[in-house]
Amino acid sequence: xTERSFEILDVSLRDGSHAMKHxxxxxxxxxxxxxxxxxxxxxxxxxxxxGLGGSSLxxxxxxxxxxxxxxxxxxxxxxxxxxxxxIPGIGIKEDLQEAVKVGAKMVRVATHVxxxxxxxxxxxxxxxxxxxxxxxxxxxxxxxxxxxxxxxxLFESYGAEIVYVTDSAGYMLPNDxxxxxxxxxxxxxxxxxFHAHNNLSMAMANTIAAVEAGATYIxxxxxxxxxxxxxxxxxxxxxxxxxxxxxxxxDLYKLMDVANDxxxxxxxxxxxxxGSGLIMGYSGVYSSFLLHTQAAAQxxxxxxxxxxxxxxxxxxxxxxEDLIYDVAQQFALKKQKVEV
Amino acid sequence: xTERSFEILDVSLRDGSHAMKHxxxxxxxxxxxxxxxxxxxxxxxxxxxxGLGGSSLxxxxxxxxxxxxxxxxxxxxxxxxxxxxxIPGIGIKEDLQEAVKVGAKMVRVATHVxxxxxxxxxxxxxxxxxxxxxxxxxxxxxxxxxxxxxxxxLFESYGAEIVYVTDSAGYMLPNDxxxxxxxxxxxxxxxxxFHAHNNLSMAMANTIAAVEAGATYIxxxxxxxxxxxxxxxxxxxxxxxxxxxxxxxxDLYKLMDVANDxxxxxxxxxxxxxGSGLIMGYSGVYSSFLLHTQAAAQxxxxxxxxxxxxxxxxxxxxxxEDLIYDVAQQFALKKQKVEV
Numbered sequence: 001x002t003e004r005s006f007e008i009l010d011v012s013l014r015d016g017s018h019a020m021k022h023x024x025x026x027x028x029x030x031x032x033x034x035x036x037x038x039x040x041x042x043x044x045x046x047x048x049x050x051g052l053g054g055s056s057l058x059x060x061x062x063x064x065x066x067x068x069x070x071x072x073x074x075x076x077x078x079x080x081x082x083x084x085x086x087i088p089g090i091g092i093k094e095d096l097q098e099a100v101k102v103g104a105k106m107v108r109v110a111t112h113v114x115x116x117x118x119x120x121x122x123x124x125x126x127x128x129x130x131x132x133x134x135x136x137x138x139x140x141x142x143x144x145x146x147x148x149x150x151x152x153x154l155f156e157s158y159g160a161e162i163v164y165v166t167d168s169a170g171y172m173l174p175n176d177x178x179x180x181x182x183x184x185x186x187x188x189x190x191x192x193x194f195h196a197h198n199n200l201s202m203a204m205a206n207t208i209a210a211v212e213a214g215a216t217y218i219x220x221x222x223x224x225x226x227x228x229x230x231x232x233x234x235x236x237x238x239x240x241x242x243x244x245x246x247x248x249x250x251d252l253y254k255l256m257d258v259a260n261d262x263x264x265x266x267x268x269x270x271x272x273x274x275g276s277g278l279i280m281g282y283s284g285v286y287s288s289f290l291l292h293t294q295a296a297a298q299x300x301x302x303x304x305x306x307x308x309x310x311x312x313x314x315x316x317x318x319x320x321e322d323l324i325y326d327v328a329q330q331f332a333l334k335k336q337k338v339e340v
Numbered sequence: 341x342t343e344r345s346f347e348i349l350d351v352s353l354r355d356g357s358h359a360m361k362h363x364x365x366x367x368x369x370x371x372x373x374x375x376x377x378x379x380x381x382x383x384x385x386x387x388x389x390x391g392l393g394g395s396s397l398x399x400x401x402x403x404x405x406x407x408x409x410x411x412x413x414x415x416x417x418x419x420x421x422x423x424x425x426x427i428p429g430i431g432i433k434e435d436l437q438e439a440v441k442v443g444a445k446m447v448r449v450a451t452h453v454x455x456x457x458x459x460x461x462x463x464x465x466x467x468x469x470x471x472x473x474x475x476x477x478x479x480x481x482x483x484x485x486x487x488x489x490x491x492x493x494l495f496e497s498y499g500a501e502i503v504y505v506t507d508s509a510g511y512m513l514p515n516d517x518x519x520x521x522x523x524x525x526x527x528x529x530x531x532x533x534f535h536a537h538n539n540l541s542m543a544m545a546n547t548i549a550a551v552e553a554g555a556t557y558i559x560x561x562x563x564x565x566x567x568x569x570x571x572x573x574x575x576x577x578x579x580x581x582x583x584x585x586x587x588x589x590x591d592l593y594k595l596m597d598v599a600n601d602x603x604x605x606x607x608x609x610x611x612x613x614x615g616s617g618l619i620m621g622y623s624g625v626y627s628s629f630l631l632h633t634q635a636a637a638q639x640x641x642x643x644x645x646x647x648x649x650x651x652x653x654x655x656x657x658x659x660x661e662d663l664i665y666d667v668a669q670q671f672a673l674k675k676q677k678v679e680v
Contacts, residue, residue, distance in 0.1 A: 173583065174545070198541075200583075201576045205514070205545030223612065236541045236613055239622045243513065243540075252622075253645055260615040270610035272563065273576055275600040282579045282592075305593055 004249035005241075006216045009193070010036050010044040010234050012263055013073065014085055015219075015226035017049035020268060023063040026072045028266050032222070033073035035258025037080040040250045041234075043106055043132075043217075045083040046073045049227060051110065052084055052091035052099055059090065067102050074103025081105035081132070088118045093125050100129050108164065110136035112317060113143040116151040116158075123158035134193065134217075135160035140180060141171045141284055142315055148180050149187045162191040162217055167206065170199025170229055170277070171284035174209035181213035193217030196232045198224060199281025201273060203232040204240060211241065222259040223267060228280060228287050230271035235259040279305045283312030292321050296328035306331050344589035345581070346556045349533070350376050350384040350574050352603055353413065354425055355559075355566035357389035360608055363403040366412045368606050372562070373413035375598025377420040380590045381574075383446055383472075383557075385423040386413045389567060391450065392424055392431035392439055399430065407442050414443025421445035421472070428458045433465050440469050448504065449495075450476035452657060453483040456491040456498075463498035474533065474557075475500035480520060481511045481624055482655055488520050489527045502531040502557055507546065510539025510569055510617070511624035514549035521553035533557030536572045538564060539621025541613060543572040544580060551581065562599040563607060568620060568627050570611035575599040619645045623652030632661050636668035646671050 013029055029046065036044050048054030048066050055062035062069075074082045083106035084099045085091075096107055107126040109119045116135060126133035135155025140148055152163040165180050177194065184192050194210035196203035196219065207218050220234030238250045280287055285308050293311070297304035310327045353369055369386065376384050386409050388394030388402050395402035402409075414422045423446035424439045425431075436447055447466040449459045456475060466473035475495025480488055492503040505520050517534065524532050534550035536543035536559065547558050560574030578590045620627055625648050633651070637644035650667045 173580070200580050201538075201541075201544035201573055202580065204541035205548075208545075233541055233613055236618055239618060240513070240540050240542065243622065253643065256615050256618065256645075264614070270612050272610050272612070273573055274604070275596050278576055278579060278596065282583065303593065305596075 002247050005246040006211055006218055007042050008234060008238060008248060008250060009083065009217055009219050010041050010221060011195070011219050011231060012044070012221040012225050012234070013069070014045035014047045015049060015231055016221055017047070017062075018227035019225050019230065019271070020266075022048055022055065022060045024069055026064055026068060029069045030072050030076050031262045032258060033076040033080070033082075035254065035262050037077040038251070039254035039258060041080055041255070042249070043081050043083050044073070045085060045108070046070045047085045050090050051087040052095035054087075054090055067098055070099055070104055071102035083108055083132075083134075085110055085136070086122055087111070088122050093122065096122070096125060096129065100131065104131065106132040106134065108134040108136045109160075110138050110166070113137045113140045113151060114147060116154040119155065120158045123155065123160050127159045132162070133160055134162040134164060136164040136166055136195070138166045138168045139286060139317070140165045141167060141169065141176060142317070145179050145183045149183050152184050152188050156188050156190050160190060162193050163188060164193035164195055164217070165210070166195040167197055169284045169286060170197030170203065170281035172196075172206055173200070173202060174205050177206045177209040178213045181210050181215050185214040191216045193219070195219040197226065197228055197281070198231065198271070199229040199273065199277045204237060207232045207237060208240070208244065211246070222263040224271040225263055225267055226271070229273045229277035279308050283309045285311045285316060286318055288318055289316070289321065289324060292324045296324045300328040300332035302328055302331040302335060342587050345586040346551055346558055347382050348574060348578060348588060348590060349423065349557055349559050350381050350561060351535070351559050351571060352384070352561040352565050352574070353409070354385035354387045355389060355571055356561055357387070357402075358567035359565050359570065359611070360606075362388055362395065362400045364409055366404055366408060369409045370412050370416050371602045372598060373416040373420070373422075375594065375602050377417040378591070379594035379598060381420055381595070382589075383421050383423050384413070385425060385448070386410045387425045390430050391427040392435035394427075394430055407438055410439055410444055411442035423448055423472075423474075425450055425476070426462055427451070428462050433462065436462070436465060436469070440471065444471065446472040446474065448474040448476045449500075450478050450506070453477045453480045453488060453491060456494040459495065460498045463495065463500050467499040472502070473500055474502040474504060476504040476506055476535070478506045478508045479626060479657070480505045481507060481509065481516060482657070485519050485523045489523050492524050492528050496528050496530050500530060502533050503528060504533035504535055504557070505550070506535040507537055509624045509626060510537030510543065510621035512536075512546055513540070513542055514545050517546045517549040518553045521550050521555050525554040531556045533559070535559040537566065537568055537621070538571065538611070539569040539613065539617045544577060547572045547577060548580070548584065551586070562603040564611040565603055565607055566611070569613045569617035619648050623649045625651045625656060626658055628658055629656070629661065629664060632664045636664045640668040640672035642668055642671040642675060
């Protein structure tokens with residue numbers, strides 16, 4: 001048997017938590033974990049959508065404690081390893097220690113693409129705990145290639161074994177992916193991963209571009225279950241990459257079975273590209289801006305899409321939510337002038 | 341104002357007829373047509389999913405006579421032109437003459453990729469009636485590039501002004517598209533079009549590949565409403581191609597409005613990539629085989645996916661439905677031997 005060309009890492013039980021409003025049950029998690037393990041997926045992630053410690057008023061309370069879900073998932077696996085997401089500031093080091101006690105074998109420490117430095121201690125802890133340890137650069141379209149390389153080098157220097165380029169807003173097109181992954185391939189020694197969202201219907205093409213440029217970890221979710229427009233659809237990805245001649249190491253039919261007989265059955269809504277999803281991908285702004293933008297648009301009587309596109313141009317980042325109202329007001333004033 | 345880089349042709353009201361079980365109402369068609377026209381789409385198609393004359397016991401009866409729908413659509417347009425699909429053998433020349441009387445301005449004459457010769461008279465009639473006349477090569481993945489070129493030349497010799505490469509099964513990957521469109525570009529003088537399905541989540545990437553190789557007509561449907569896994573999502577396509585620097589000539593927000601405020605409201609089911617959709621794209625067999633295959637799989641106690649993949653390998657085409665039962669029986673025999 002030839003070696004796998006890459007690892008497919010399934011995030012249905014973590015990114016999918018957003019789409020499920022953090023309501024996963026132990027039964028759902030067990031059935032999904034069991035199916036992924038049987039299909040030959042070696043890594044999959046289980047956490048609140050915003051990572052360990054995400055269950056809160058601000059990010060949404062989980063129906064079932066994530067430690068219970070992680071334990072249940074690990075319990076179903078013969079070969080697969082459970083990953084957890086940790087966003088420093090939301091989760092803390094103790095959360096990771098607890099997750100390891102119940103079976104987590106991999107941690108992905110996630111920061112905004114320009115803020116890898118906040119993750120030094122968490123990466124170190126991951127290694128100390130014997131975990132497969134990953135640095136996860138979110139909103140990677142917002143920084144120029146050189147910055148992405150610089151931040152990836154930081155992650156590597158802290159001890160990360162894999163660095164991910166993460167297209168959180170589903171903004172990237174294949175060239176954006178190729179240049180980022182290629183630059184990392186030339187600059188760092190550790191493995192490279194890629195995580196896509198499908199807001200522009202390009203998640204699959206971007207994932208192929210990542211593999212062609214040298215990524216050896218690629219994320220997907222079953223039936224695309226994930227935030228916004230969802231992720232690269234795992235079972236479709238396995239089929240496409242097999243057609244392209246790669247050794248996925250996956251049993252396609254078994255993967256389809258868990259997608260269609262398990263996940264599709266508990267999804268709360270289909271993963272379509274709606275108006276909001278499209279405009280987030282088009283403008284490249286973070287999904288947490290959406291609700292504020294809709295409120296501001298209504299208050300000032302302007303089109304929410306104009307606000308989002310302008311925020312994208314300004315490269316607004318999380319924490320700058322005040323900007324939304326300024327932008328909305330400016331559009332309202334412009335509109336008045338035109339009408340006068 | 342610079343010239344458009346290509347024409348986006350919307351097929352929501354024709355390929356979408358499959359997804360709607362041919363139940364379009366005049367009101368739905370009027371609202372969609374009006375929105376497409378307002379957004380700056382120059383061509384869109386209105387017909388039964390299987391083209392003029394498709395309303396029948398075999399292909400499904402239309403709720404409203406398609407001539408009424410074509411007339412209603414044309415009535416809503418200031419600039420846009422209504423196209424009709426005609427599959428010789430399903431529709432006849434009189435159907436086209438009637439469609440022209442109620443406002444059709446374009447005809448797309450569709451044949452299996454190896455059978456352009458059955459369309460000579462229909463193409464000639466289209467020209468005679470003053471229509472923009474198109475030859476539409478379906479299941480274009482099933483023939484080698486040289487055959488596609490040969491058939492396109494036939495269409496051109498009959499008078500077609502545009503020849504389409506049609507990925508009816510959603511089987512193609514970007515390289516398949518690039519080599520076909522590039523070869524046509526070098527071999528024929530008329531314009532080239534491309535029509536995608538999203539079974540492998542590659543419709544958008546394939547459409548970009550087509551444009552890059554020289555296609556000047558590209559099909560899409562709003563919210564991806566179409567047969568199987570649906571088509572390239574028109575409003576997303578406009579956004580992506582704009583991001584890539586092309587002049588689409590489209591008002592993106594108005595296109596999003598008709599997608600999300602009109603079409604999304606009347607869709608009967610979301611356009612997801614289900615198990616059946618994926619396996620059709622993976623194996624490259626025609627969607628009309630699906631129901632027979634499911635019946636044969638049940639009768640012989642075998643996996644429908646094995647049958648479909650084998651039919652794809654054999655390059656089975658419409659009319660060879662008997663093969664399905666032969667293949668199912670072979671799998672059943674193989675299974676028996678293993679069990680013995």
